[in-house]
Structure formats: C-alpha cells, structure tokens
Amino acid sequence: MDSKVENGGVHDDQGFGWGSSIPVPSVQEIVRNDSQSVPERYIQNQENGPLDSEISLVSSEIPIINFSMLANGDENERKRLDSACKEWGFFQITNHGVTDKVLHKMKAAVTVFFDLLLIEKKKYAMATNCLQGYGQGYVVSDQQKLDWNDLIFLLTLPTKFRNMKHWPTTIAGFKEAIEEYSTEMQIVTNKIFANLSLLMGMERESLKEYHGEMKQAMRLNYYPTCSRPDLVMGVSPHLDASSITLLLQDNETTGLQIKHKGGWVPVKPIPNAIVVNIGDAMEAWSNGMYKSIEHRAVTNEKVARISVATFVLPNDEVEIGPLEAVVNDYHPRLYKTVKYVDYVRYTLARKMDGKAHTHYLKTDNM
Numbered sequence: 001m002d003s004k005v006e007n008g009g010v011h012d013d014q015g016f017g018w019g020s021s022i023p024v025p026s027v028q029e030i031v032r033n034d035s036q037s038v039p040e041r042y043i044q045n046q047e048n049g050p051l052d053s054e055i056s057l058v059s060s061e062i063p064i065i066n067f068s069m070l071a072n073g074d075e076n077e078r079k080r081l082d083s084a085c086k087e088w089g090f091f092q093i094t095n096h097g098v099t100d101k102v103l104h105k106m107k108a109a110v111t112v113f114f115d116l117l118l119i120e121k122k123k124y125a126m127a128t129n130c131l132q133g134y135g136q137g138y139v140v141s142d143q144q145k146l147d148w149n150d151l152i153f154l155l156t157l158p159t160k161f162r163n164m165k166h167w168p169t170t171i172a173g174f175k176e177a178i179e180e181y182s183t184e185m186q187i188v189t190n191k192i193f194a195n196l197s198l199l200m201g202m203e204r205e206s207l208k209e210y211h212g213e214m215k216q217a218m219r220l221n222y223y224p225t226c227s228r229p230d231l232v233m234g235v236s237p238h239l240d241a242s243s244i245t246l247l248l249q250d251n252e253t254t255g256l257q258i259k260h261k262g263g264w265v266p267v268k269p270i271p272n273a274i275v276v277n278i279g280d281a282m283e284a285w286s287n288g289m290y291k292s293i294e295h296r297a298v299t300n301e302k303v304a305r306i307s308v309a310t311f312v313l314p315n316d317e318v319e320i321g322p323l324e325a326v327v328n329d330y331h332p333r334l335y336k337t338v339k340y341v342d343y344v345r346y347t348l349a350r351k352m353d354g355k356a357h358t359h360y361l362k363t364d365n366m
C-alpha cells in the first residue's frame with residue numbers, strides 16, 4: 001500500500017481510555033490517485049457485501065415524527081414515537097426547530113474539511129492511542145476488511161473533553177459550525193429523552209439523569225465514490241453503542257440502510273430532516289422495549305456522500321441495564337447491568353467480527 005496516504009501516527013496523547021485504532025490509508029486519496037482502484041482489503045466477503053437482492057421488498061419508509069408536535073406534548077405523536085422505537089429503532093424528525101442555516105453550515109464545514117489536501121488533513125490525524133481526530137473507523141487488526149470511508153471523530157460535549165489539537169480551526173467557521181450544531185443537537189436530545197422517559201413511566205428528567213455527566217461525540221463521515229459499490233461497504237453493519245444517535249445526511253444521496261424484517265431498508269433523505277436511532281445503552285435501559293438496530297452505509301459510483309453522526313453517550317462510570325420503571329412480573333429483566341465503559345471497550349475491541357454485541361448484555365432469559 002502506498003505509504004504516502006497513511007494517516008495516523010503516535011501523539012503523546014492520553015486518549016480517553018476506550019481503545020485504539022491502527023492507521024490505514026485515506027480512501028479519498030486512493031480514489032483521487034486512481035478512481036477505478038478497489039484494493040483487496042476493501043472487497044467484502046461475499047456474505048457481507050451490499051447485495052441488491054438483500055434490499056428489502058417489504059420496504060416502506062422509516063417513521064417520520066413531527067418534532068414540534070412532540071415537543072408541544074401531543075399525545076398521539078408521543079405514541080408514534082413509542083412505536084417507531086419499538087418496531088424500527090429508527091425514525092426521522094421534521095420540524096425540529098434547527099434552522100436550515102445551522103444545518104447547511106455544518107455540512108459545509110464537513111465538505112470544506114475533506115476538500116483540504118491530505119497533508120493539511122493529516123495535521124489533525126488520529127493518534128494510534130486516541131480515537132479523536134482524522135482517520136478511519138476503529139481498525140483493530142491487520143486482517144480486518146476496511147470500510148470505504150474517511151472520518152473525523154470529535155468529542156464535542158462537555159467542552160472540557162474537546163481536544164482542540166484535532167479540530168481544524170484554521171478553516172474559517174469550522175469551530176463555530178460545530179458548536180452551533182452541537183448545541184442544537186443537545187436541545188433535540190433533551191426533548192427526545194423527556195418523551196422517552198414519560199413513555200417508560202418515569203419523570204421527564206429521568207433518562208437525562210441516568211446518563212450521569214452526558215457526553216456528545218461527532219463522527220463526520222466522508223464516503224468517496226467507488227467504481228464497484230457492489231463490492232465495498234461505506235460502513236459495515238453495526239449497532240451504535242450510544243444511547244441515541246442523530247444523523248444529518250446529504251439531502252439527495254441515499255446511503256444509509258437499516259435492517260428491518262430480515263432485509264435492508266434504504267433511508268431516503270428528507271431534506272433537512274434528522275435521522276434518529278436507538279443505541280445499545282437505551283436498549284439495555286429499556287429492557288429491550290426499544291431496539292438498537294443494525295445499520296450500514298453503502299457507496300455509489302457517481303457522487304461522494306457526507307454525513308454527521310452525533311452520538312449521545314452516558315458517562316463512563318454509569319451503569320447500563322434495565323431501569324426499575326420498566327421491570328415487573330410481566331417484564332422480567334432481560335439484560336445484565338454493566339458499567340458503560342466496560343461495554344464500550346468490549347464492543348470496540350471486537351469491531352472486526354462485525355457482529356452485533358448486545359448479546360454481551362443479555363441474560364439467559366432472552
């Protein structure tokens with residue numbers, strides 16, 4: 001492999017104790033050098049590739065929640081949220097109150113960053129012992145198949161966790177775009193948690209409190225075009241270890257697919273809507289009432305795609321496991337209670353097997 005495109009390098013960072021990633025080439029750079037090239041390490045095994053035949057025929061659209069109605073206490077919309085989380089684990093929110101300008105600035109910041117020359121982007125490279133910065137997904141083995149994706153991963157909240165060394169602050173407006181968007185996502189998150197708390201039979205503030213000192217992280221994704229989108233994965237099938245994830249995606253280009261009733265359902269972007277999904281921590285807290293659903297991203301030959309995944313995370317020391325409010329004689333405890341950081345470390349260390357990891361949390365009652 002051309003070493004000129006390697007990212008990474010060891011900084012003297014402490015990391016934040018979640019794990020580490022082996023540096024691999026920039027996919028964007030591979031495509032820039034030769035738009036037809038698809039190196040061996042990116043070619044998925046037959047059973048993991050994005051086969052057209054797997055695209056769900058039952059495919060309807062994931063539920064759409066009118067967020068302003070939800071935030072105003074509309075009972076009907078809250079019930080729709082409940083069934084979206086139970087039956088799909090995914091939904092899109094419209095009328096969320098985040099202005100087009102904030103969303104546009106966020107997407108523009110991502111585009112401008114990835115348009116920089118590699119030598120510029122490498123200034124913000126992930127160190128091998130720290131997950132923040134520019135690089136690729138968590139690579140834990142030299143044998144692991146790689147995704148057709150470059151990213152920059154940043155801890156955004158609380159602000160004390162920001163490592164500005166990895167923020168491309170030389171780009172005018174980048175920091176401001178992230179800060180505005182991050183604040184808006186925190187507001188949306190709190191409203192979702194208030195509604196889920198009520199649905200779980202708790203006080204509005206309960207879920208927020210169960211997070212301890214809540215964290216927010218962002219993964220800014222860049223999916224270059226690929227001459228053989230049938231052979232590679234933009235992001236391999238995975239679950240998010242978050243409590244919830246909020247995804248901002250391109251207005252036109254479909255890439256995200258979710259597992260539903262045995263097939264893959266493409267999530268067609270609704271301009272300026274935000275896709276929300278339930279993560280593993282919420283599945284455990286809700287005792288499986290709400291499901292963390294497998295999802296993946298595919299690529300295409302024509303246009304590069306960007307997305308911004310905002311992960312809401314409980315504090316490392318917090319316990320995740322069924323909350324008292326949802327466990328009773330009819331709903332026995334189906335998940336163990338574990339420290340959140342132990343779960344995250346477990347999932348990151350096993351990234352290469354590509355499997356869902358929530359089995360680690362489940363009791364024998366499942």
Ligand code: OGA
Nearest residue numbers: 219221255256297307309
């Ligand atoms: C993620 C993710 C999907 C996408 O970053 O966890 O699932 O469409 N991204 O970019």
Ligand code: NI
Nearest residue numbers: 238239240295
């Ligand atoms: Ni994801």
